[in-house]
Amino acid sequence: MPLFINRDQIFAHQVHLLEHKLRSKEERILELETENAILHLRLAECLGKLRRDQEEDTKDGTKALNHHQHEGSAQKITRSALAKLLPEVQAVKQDLSEVFAVYLSFATELEEQSKQLLEKVEQAGRSLNGHRGDEVENLQAQVEALQRSLEEEKERCRAERQRRKELHNTLVELRGNIRVHCRVRPVLPFDHVQSSTSGSGPASSEEVVSAISDDTVLVNCMKTGMPVQNKIFEFERVHGPEDSQDVVFEEVRPLLTSLLDGYNVCIMAYGQTGSGKTHTMMGSQLLEEHSGTQQETQQGIIPKAAAELFRLISEKPAESHTVGVSVMEVYNNEVFDLLARDEQGNAVSQHRDVITTSSGTSHVPSLTYEPVCNASEVMQIISSVLKLRAHCPTLIHTDSSRSHLVVTLTISSKSPNAVALARRLQSAKKDMQHSAQKEWWSPRCRRANPAARNSSDELFGSTASSPCLSPSLSPCPSPRPSISQDPFMTKLQLVDLAGSECVAMQEKKVSEPRTTNVH
Ligand SMILES: Nc1ncnc2c1ncn2[C@@H]1O[C@H](COP(=O)(O)OP(=O)(O)OP(=O)(O)O)[C@@H](O)[C@H]1O
Incomplete structure (x- = not known):
């Protein structure tokens, strides 16, 4: 029984650590996704501005060229930012999938171990019950045997008492x-x-x-x-x-x-x-002679x-x-x-x-x-x-x-x-x-x-x-x-x-x- 408790404790501790790790990774994913969303917003904003500039440029050729250049540079900045974020997101995703994999394998292992433990417990319970059952049966058999012998003894005692009475009275008659x-x-x-x-x-x-x-x-x-x-x-x-x-x-x-x-x-x-x-x-x-009265x-x-x-x-x-x-x-x-x-x-x-x-x-x-x-x-x-x-x-x-x-x-x-x-x-x-x-x-x-x-x-x-x-x-x-x-x-x-x-x-x-x- 103490062995089961130790193993349970270890498993519980590991699960707790993994859950903690998972939670921090999930938080990080959330952060990155928020950042990603902001960048997407910015990009959308930039693209809108670009469209508006293009419309103005059609009106004004020079302005359009400048704006195109400006637009191009903004896109570059956004792409480079996105390019920077992408590996990080991928790394986080990789980490997350690893954590999930570990978590899953651990959960499977835990489940397996739990099953095994449960089986062992059930087996132990069954054997204990079987043992108890045997003991109880043995005791019941003993009690029954004792009761039978007690009844036999009582019967013998009754018969002996009867015999004693008869012998006694026969003796008296003789x-x-x-x-x-x-x-x-x-x-x-x-x-x-x-x-x-x-x-x-x-x-x-x-x-x-x-x-x-x-x-x-x-x-x-x-x-x-x-x-x-x-x-x-x-x-x-x-x-x-x-x-x-x-x-x-x-x-x-x-x-x-x-x-x-x-x-x-x-x-x-x-x-x-x-x-x-x-x-x-x-x-x-x-x-009495010597005791007076x-x-x-x-x-x-x-x-x-x-x-x-x-x-x-x-x-x-x-x-x-x-x-x-x-x-x-x-x-x-x-x-x-x-x-x-x-x-x-x-x-x-x-x-x-x-x-x-x-x-x-x-x-x-x-x-x-x-x-x-x-x-x-x-x-x-x-x-x-x-x-x-x-x-x-x-x-x-x-x-x-x-x-x-x-x-x-x-x-x-x-x-x-x-x-x-x-x-x-x-x-x-x-x-x-x-x-x-x-x-x-x-x-x-x-x-x-x-x-x-x-x-x-x-x-x-x-x-x-x-x-x-x-x-x-x-x-x-x-x-x-x-x-x-x-x-x-x-x-x-x-x-x-x-x-x-x-x-x-x-x-x-x-x-x-x-x-x-x-x-
Ligand atoms: N075995 C004995 N040991 C000691 N004293 C005895 C014994 N037997 C009789 N006595 C005494 O002898 C006396 C006469 O006995 P008891 O009165 O029993 O005689 P009894 O046969 O009944 O006489 P009665 O027919 O005249 O009444 C009593 O004082 C009694 O205590």
Whole structure:
């Protein structure tokens, strides 16, 4: 580009010089032509005078001769002047034609060069456009290839996600729709007190239950006058005293994914009074030994599950899921709605009827459901009604819960996916087959189960009471499908059962009224 500018400048300068030269020559030609015209005028004047003189000379012979002579001399002068001017005019004309020739050749050359330059510019432009075009085409091709691979990756990701879901749910099914875990809590100060007051059983410092592996517990059965007998029980998972609330929750967490895939889930804690059911389900506020007043909340499965549920929902499209919470209590085979309110709007525990359908499922139709948007709302609601729950001190545990607490989170989804529905149908089919065989428990569960069915069985489906010594976790059987239901609902039931021990044997005062329940 700078090369073109220099050449242009040179050409422009030369043209300017030639134009200047041309103009001065033209001016000179004009001068000479004016001079020539004046001379022609003079000549005409002289010739006129001569004519007049000749006429007079005819009248006067002498005069005519003189005049002729005079005329002759004037003509001579004019001719000689003209003869002088002629070469000059010719020279100027010659110069002018030369200048024109130069100008013409230069103009031709300039035109030629301009043409060439223009061609070059056009060529450069064309090649530049062609280059750009190639580049753009290449880029477009690359973008298209990237878009294609992105689509492929998305598709693969979708397929993988689907596969992961299916595998996850298959895994959950393979592990058993009913699973029993056992948690052995550490020995606590009140165990020593209880042991010394009862006077029977092992020494206070002795552990009677120990987790010998992650699926086996050993129970040291000692009775006065009887030989020591060790019994071994197997579970899907055994948590030792050192296992934290987080470790216990990690075993439960995958069930929440299944919940959003269309499965109903029920987690219940079963065990004797003081074994740690409420601690496992709700959590405890432990007073830290070294920090004086500072309290540390050890969240149990219910708050952690609520948080995980809302975390999973947050990954779904906005407003695709809504959650409602209900809290009910089962006490002496009666169902009470802990979220019910009296006319003044005060929380009261209200008796509710249980309806059992012809298909054998039971539900509580007029149970109060509160819509919730996050885990803290769930926990606020639960904590606000816990005081209504029946409590009564036992020999083992001063704050013993004497009723079953059932917290239900009902998830309503507006975007059921076909796979979830298919799985629900598949599971329902399995359920029907299972119920036809009247075989609800795996042999493993049955082997470990020493107890009779709990009165709450019908409310939670056929999960029955867990056989664990400590809280157990078991998802309820898969739901009965309802294809026409839109939006579809799944339920997470979190149950803290009352102590499984013989009440008459364990309660301080069997006839003592419930301490906090108002009904
Ligand atoms: N794993 C544990 N680690 C530490 N403390 C525990 C653990 N499990 C239970 N506890 C403590 O033991 C006490 C009794 O536990 P919890 O109230 O959970 O028993 P429970 O089985 O619900 O009894 P009940 O059936 O009588 O209501 C509580 O003070 C609780 O903090």
